[in-house]
Amino acid sequence: MTWRIISALVENKPGVLFRVSNMFRARGFNIESLSVGPTEAQDLSRITITINSDEHTTEQLVKQLKKIIDVVDVIKLPLDNSVYRELALIKLKAEDPTTRLEIINLVNVFRGKVVDISKRSMMVEITGTPDKIDAFKALVEHYGIIQLARTGVCALPRGVVYE
Structure with a gap:
């Protein structure tokens, strides 16, 4: 499958x-x-x-x-001739400056955004293919995921399509 x-x-x-x-x-x-x-x-x-x-x-x-x-x-x-993306919001435990910096560096590598910071957590936004979001999630799991929300895939075929 x-x-x-x-x-x-x-x-x-x-x-x-x-x-x-x-x-x-x-x-x-x-x-x-x-x-x-x-x-x-x-x-x-x-x-x-x-x-x-x-x-x-x-x-x-x-x-x-x-x-x-x-x-x-x-x-x-067709996966090879379509553009498809998903958005994820991930709230992570981030209670000290070192953890925050590590998370920010990972977010930057994945071209994401930090969208909220509190004293004990950070929320990040990652957009990309489901595989990209899964890879980011795997890298940050050890910090402690507090909450996670994913949009589901949004997709369109490449090029001009006339009906």
Whole structure:
């Protein structure tokens, strides 16, 4: 099984996200990440779903998604020809100056940002591929992760796509 990204253009109305996610549930698939947001068209939203699946099963899921009445279009995004990013906010224990400096250096290496500092903690923002976020998380775990929030993958195909 391999990590896959499915992008669905849907009508922006109540119940659509439920119908889409319920289709995955009904077929026994776990959604690894899901992000939803408005598009360039006011009446449409884009749902980006990541799953662990083989090629055949992914194709079947795409076909099933296309059958949902509020779904306008669905594509499987090729990982090698798409731009995909995720955002993570990570609150870390940082009670002494040495720890703070070490964390700041790691954040800079990963091109992240320190977004909040208190006397006993720091919150950092990391944006990138899920692998990049996983790598950063692994490097800072020993400081003590207090809280972590990840957005899920947001993705678009590279180049100009005309319908």
